[in-house]
Each structure stands twice: as structure tokens, then as C-alpha cells.
Amino acid sequence: MGRAEARRAQNSTRTTKGKKPKKTGIRRFFTWKKLLAYFVGLIALGVGAFVALYLYVDVPDSKTATKLQSNIYKLSNGTVLARTGQVNREEVPLxxxxxxxxxxxxxxxxxxxxxxxxxxxxxxxxxxxxxxxxxxxxxxxxxxxxxxxxxxxxxxxxxxxxxxxxxxxxxxxxxxxxxxxxxxxxxxxxxxxxxxxxxxxxxxxxxxxxxxxxxxxxxxxxxxxxxxxxxxxxxxxxxxxxxxxxxxxxxxxxxxxxxxxxxxxxxDMKFEVPKDPKPPKGMSGQNGYLVKAAEQEIERALRAQGRSESDLAAGGWTIELSIDPKKQKELEKAVYQQVTRKLDPQARKVDAYAQVGAASVDRKTGRVVALYGGQDYLKHFSNNATREDYQPASTFKPLIFASALQNEAKNENGQRITAGTIYDGTSKRPVRGGDTAFAPENEDDVSYGPVSVQESMNKSINSAFAQMAVDVGLDKVKKTAVDMGMNGKAGNFEEVPAMSLGSMGASPLRMAGAYATLANHGKKVTPTLVAKVTRNGGQKLDMPDPIGSQVLDRTNADNVTQILKGVVNDGTAKVVQNATYAVAGKTGTSDDNKSAWFSGYTPGLVTTVGMFGEGPGGKQVPLTNTGGHDGRVNGGGYPAEIWADYMGEAADGDTEFDLETDEAAVVPPPPAPPASSQPSSQPSHSPSPAPSRSQAPSPSASKPPTAPPPSPPASQSAKPPKPPTPPSNKPSPSTGGGADGGTVPNGGREEQQN
Incomplete structure (x- = not known):
């Protein structure tokens, strides 16, 4: 072997001895260099994936559920009346x-x-x-x-x-x-x-x-x-x-x-135990009626502003109602005291059909201070205060007179119509000058002969007002009524002679608005239940002003008030007389006794009460004999008694009307009868004024108020010279809508008043 070959052999032996064995299998992938590379690659991959996700994932729209909120309904004193909506949430700004x-x-x-x-x-x-x-x-x-x-x-x-x-x-x-x-x-x-x-x-x-x-x-x-x-x-x-x-x-x-x-x-801070939870405010009792009426007002306002009604359903609104808690309570008490407690559906089938609705309005602000929709919203969903399917009957007559004054109308003889104008009060007298034959019957078919407008209003004589409506012009009467707040939609308010007897549909709330326009000296009042609406603590919804333009000259409006004072002092509404404040108003009883009304006002407060006969399936049925009352239920009965009871507690402010009138003095209140042990020579056909709850127990509809001396029943009374005595206490025949009168002792009626 040469020297060079030996050297190569020696080097080969040295290399073999110092070299590590070659890795095989999975171990060959896990050197420290490779692990570092893997780690860097994983981070790069993660960063890349995150970047990709960041670019891919968008911020979605917020969940519908987080946008949903409850609507909060509060009374004027801040008390929460009800919460509506799927989610109990009310958004507030930071x-x-x-x-x-x-x-x-x-x-x-x-x-x-x-x-x-x-x-x-x-x-x-x-x-x-x-x-x-x-x-x-x-x-x-x-x-x-x-x-x-x-x-x-x-x-x-x-x-x-x-x-x-x-x-x-x-x-x-x-x-x-x-x-x-x-x-x-x-x-x-x-x-x-x-x-x-x-x-x-x-x-x-x-x-x-x-x-x-x-x-x-x-x-x-x-x-x-x-x-x-x-x-x-x-x-x-x-x-x-x-x-x-x-x-x-x-x-x-x-x-x-x-x-x-x-x-x-x-x-110094100490843990304070939170209060126990309160049951959620529900829709029972009057709550549901108030909430639904408020919702309708808000939806109308939204539509008027070109917005969707769904805005309200989305929630987040705080709605403050104008309801006065004290007056609301008094109205509910009055309905119970004068009607509800007297009803016995088990003993009298008709009692199950009696429905009461009422609305009370501040005439200066147009705000609804009390509203009664029925005994319980969860049992009777229709709001009796806002329903418009019953006739307002003779409560419409003051609007005919208002139109006559506003249009300077004249009667058949060319005489300007005023409170002193004479009309023929003969029952079934054919109306002259109209395109449609019409001869309305007075209640109990009583004829009065020549009577003034004042007396016709006091006794609610159908024949006189049917002629007056034609004298004024049916179209003009309707225009005045619509200007004052009545519903003028076709089908609800037809220009026919029968409209003089209140044959159109109306609600207690609308009638309260029309009478509030009179009380407000001719400035239109559109009763408003909603005082303030805000959303999420900031956004405000503008609501219409309840006080509108002058739709009646002040003198004309005040002249109507003057004549309506006579209805209270010497007419079908004597039951609402009050010694502490002046009252103007009108009774009404519809065709076949299916509804009975009283609309009246003091100088500051306007209230309308309606009573309706609602049978199975919403069918309109007579109220006759309701609550054990013997005979017809008139506007001067239950409705006026509710009105007197409520207003006796709720009326405040001015006690006398501030009128600018050119009419003759109104019929004064009758003087108190002198003390005597001898019975009156004439039967009494008028109820005694209903005392307030604070003065005396509320009178029963079937029992006479205490008064010396008691009058004999109408059937035993001597017939007065004029007007004739009603033939009986049975319900009067159909008059086409417009008879009304007041309940009297022993189930009698105001004498010949409709």
C-alpha cells in the first residue's frame, strides 16, 4: 500500500469513529432547526389565518332582539301604568x-x-x-x-x-x-x-x-x-x-x-337590600283601555308625519298620559256606585248587556283627565269610551242650534233662529222644506204646540229640531258638527233628516270634544290622552295640539252654553244640578233605548257618559229595565247620575261660566220648595239633584231620593193641563233615535221629555 492510500484509509477510519449515527423514521423531522422552522411557520400560518378571518368577518347588523324595547306608559304623576312589548328594556343615553x-x-x-x-x-x-x-x-x-x-x-x-x-x-x-x-x-x-x-x-x-x-x-x-x-x-x-x-x-x-x-x-357605605319585585303592570281593568287609546293617538301622529306605525311596535317609547289619577279614580267609583253595583246578570238577563263608557276633558287644555272604557279590558276588549257604533241621540241637538247661530239661519217664517224662536212641537209633524219625507214622533207621542227653542231644548222635542235642521240646511249642520269634532266619514254621518235626532255614530270621547268646543267659547277641542312622547330618553314625537282654531264665533258658542244651562235648571238634566258650580248639558236616549247619554260641563271640565246595550256578538239591544229600573233607561237616569257623582268630586276651578251672549237670560234654577206638610197639587216628574259621595249616599236608580213630601206614582197622578201625562211607564215606541229623559221615583220619567 502506498503512502497516499494509507493516509486515506486512516482518515476514513477516524471519520467513521466520530460521526453520529444517521437518524431514521419520524426522528428525522424533529431537529431543533426544523422545530424552530415549524414554530415560525405555525405563527405565520396563524397570523395569515387571522388576517384572512379579519378581512372575511364583517361587523354584522345588530340583533333584532337588542333593538326591541318595551313601551312605558305613565300617568301624569309619574306612576308607571303599563309596559308593553316582548322585551322589558328601555334604552337611555349615557x-x-x-x-x-x-x-x-x-x-x-x-x-x-x-x-x-x-x-x-x-x-x-x-x-x-x-x-x-x-x-x-x-x-x-x-x-x-x-x-x-x-x-x-x-x-x-x-x-x-x-x-x-x-x-x-x-x-x-x-x-x-x-x-x-x-x-x-x-x-x-x-x-x-x-x-x-x-x-x-x-x-x-x-x-x-x-x-x-x-x-x-x-x-x-x-x-x-x-x-x-x-x-x-x-x-x-x-x-x-x-x-x-x-x-x-x-x-x-x-x-x-x-x-x-x-x-x-x-x-361609610352600607349595603342596602333591594326591593322585592312588583308584579308586571298588566292590561287588566282600565289599563288596557288607556294604553290602546294612547296607541291609536300615537299611530295617527306617526301617519300624519309620514312614518310607519311599526315605529311604535319597535319599542323604546315612554308615553306620558294626561290622566289625573285622582279624577280617574273618582270616575271609576262613580260608575261602580251608580251602575255596576246595581247590576245582577243572574236575576236580570238585560244586566249582562249593560256597558258604560265615559270621557272627561279639561276644556282649557283639551287633555283627557279621566277615561272609562268598561269594567275590565281583559273581559271586554271594545273601548266604550272610543267606540262609535251607537247613536248619540239628543245630545246632538245642541250642535244643530250651534249651526243655526253660526250660519245665521232663519225659520220657515223668515225669522232668525235664536233661543226665543217659536217652533211647532206637534208630534209626528211632517218636516217642511226637505227632500225626504220625515215626521218624527216625540217621546210618548206627546204634542206641545208652539214652543220656543229654549223649551224645545229643555224638553228635547224631536219635531222642533227636525224642522230646525232642515231650516239650517243638513249640509251646513253636518259641516258645523264635523268642525266641532264629529266623525264625518261617509256611512257614519249621512245627510238625512233623521240626523237631527242623532242617528249617526259617535263615541263619548268625540261628544266630549264637541261639548268642550262649546265650553271653550268656540275654539275647537280635540281631546288628547297623550301628553308627552319620548324615545330612548331623547327623541321626542310631536303630538297635535288639542286646542285648534276658532270654529264657532264666541258669542254663538256662549249662546249654546246659555241655552244648555236651561236644560239643567228646568229640563231633562235636573239631576246634575249643583249648588257650588254652574252646569250646562244635554241628555240623550237613542232609538229603541239601545243607548243613553249625558254630555255636560262646568266652567272647567267637560264630561260625557254613555250607556250602551250590547248583546251577544256585539248586537245592539235595548237597555230597558236594566239594574232593576222599571222601564226605559234615559239619559237623565244612569248616565246623568254617574256624571253628577263624578263631577261632584272632580269639578274644580271656576264656578260660573264667563259668557259673552246676546240671548235672553237663561231659565233660572227652580226655587227650593217651601216647608209644608201638604202634598204638592202637581205630581213631581223630575228627579232630585244627585248629591256627591262626600255629601250623601248615592241614590238608587230604582228608589226615589228622600224628599218631602213624596209624589204619588205617575199612574195615579192628576193629569196636568200641559203637557199631557205620559200614558205609561213602558218603553216608548221607536222614534228613529232621539228620545231622552230623566229617571224619577218609582221608575217614572220626566214628563213628556225626549
């Missing part, structure tokens, strides 16, 4: 939430909220890991992430949802101001007791608006966010209560740590 309360929530949930990037990567990663490992729900999300979860995503605990939460939170953080994020979080979070958002929670736990909360109360609401059901003091276990107090202390301590709360003030 500036309505006290700064201390904001800080309490931030301290509890995410103390670095104002400076963080909007996400907690470590916390989210821990949450993803625990989700994968099946460890259940884990915390660590920022307020931004919780807001994103509430507003854009589901509550499911999945890896996909958590990754989306992280990406969307980063995008939201870039586009949305921190204050808006906090406001969104506070308005969407669940606090227990079916309360979504801090305003609903404040009402649920403390029965107050969020801007009235103390810091101690706000700290409890902040503590609830961790475990709403477990920390609800009313249902919490002993451990739950202990944990709730610990969390409450944690919230306040964190506020001290963040220098949002002075330490010395913190030492």
Missing part, C-alpha cells in the same frame, strides 16, 4: 346614567376599559381552551367583547363564536367611540328579573329611574352582571346573598383602587 354608576360597572367588569384595545387576548384564549376542554363558561372578556356578544352574536359557548367575538371587537373598537360602547353594553346586558338594560333593572330592583339611583344601589346592579339570578336578593340562597354582598364590596373597592371613589366615603 348622560342619563350617573357617572358614579358608570364607574361602578367599569370597575366591576373591566377596570381598564377606557385604555384597553377592546379585547383581552389572554382571557379569550383561556376561554377557547376551556371550551375545547369542556370546562364550561369562562370569564375574561372586556366590556367591548361583552357588548359585541350582546349586540351582534349569540350566547352559545363555541370556539367559532369566541373567535368572531374577538375579531368583531377589534373592528368595533376602531369604529365606535368608547362612550357609545359603554352605553350599548349598559343598555343590552341582562340584570335578572326579566330586565334588559340598566334602566329596566333600576325599575325592577328599586322602582325608580336610573338617574335617581344612589351609588350603593348602582353598585348592586353592577354586581348583578356577574350572576343575575344567583345574586337576586329575593330568590338568592344564603350563599347567594353572601356572594352578592362580597361582589358589591368588590365593586366599591375597585372604585377606590381606580380613584373613582374616596376611601373615607367608601368606609
Amino acid at each position: 348622560d342619563k346614567i350617573p357617572k358614579d354608576i358608570q364607574n361602578a360597572v367599569v370597575a366591576a367588569e373591566n377596570k381598564d376599559f377606557w385604555t384597553d384595545p377592546g379585547v383581552d387576548v389572554k382571557g379569550t384564549a383561556r376561554g377557547i381552551f376551556n371550551t375545547v376542554m369542556g370546562h364550561g363558561k369562562q370569564g375574561g372578556s372586556t366590556i367591548t367583547q361583552q357588548y359585541v356578544k350582546n349586540s351582534y352574536l349569540s350566547q352559545e359557548q363555541t370556539v367559532t363564536r369566541k373567535v368572531k367575538e374577538l375579531i368583531i371587537s377589534l373592528k368595533v373598537q376602531q369604529k365606535v367611540d368608547k362612550k357609545d360602547i359603554l352605553a350599548g353594553y349598559l343598555n343590552t346586558s341582562y340584570y335578572g328579573r326579566n330586565a334588559y338594560g340598566i334602566q329596566a333593572a333600576s325599575r325592577a330592583y328599586y322602582q325608580k329611574d336610573v338617574d335617581k339611583l344612589t351609588l350603593e344601589e348602582g353598585a348592586y346592579l353592577a354586581a348583578l352582571l356577574q350572576a343575575p339570578s344567583q345574586y337576586d336578593w329575593t330568590v338568592a340562597t344564603d350563599d347567594g346573598k353572601k356572594n352578592a354582598q362580597n361582589r358589591w364590596n368588590y365593586v366599591l373597592d375597585k372604585m377606590v383602587e381606580m380613584k373613582w371613589l374616596p376611601a373615607d366615603k367608601r368606609k
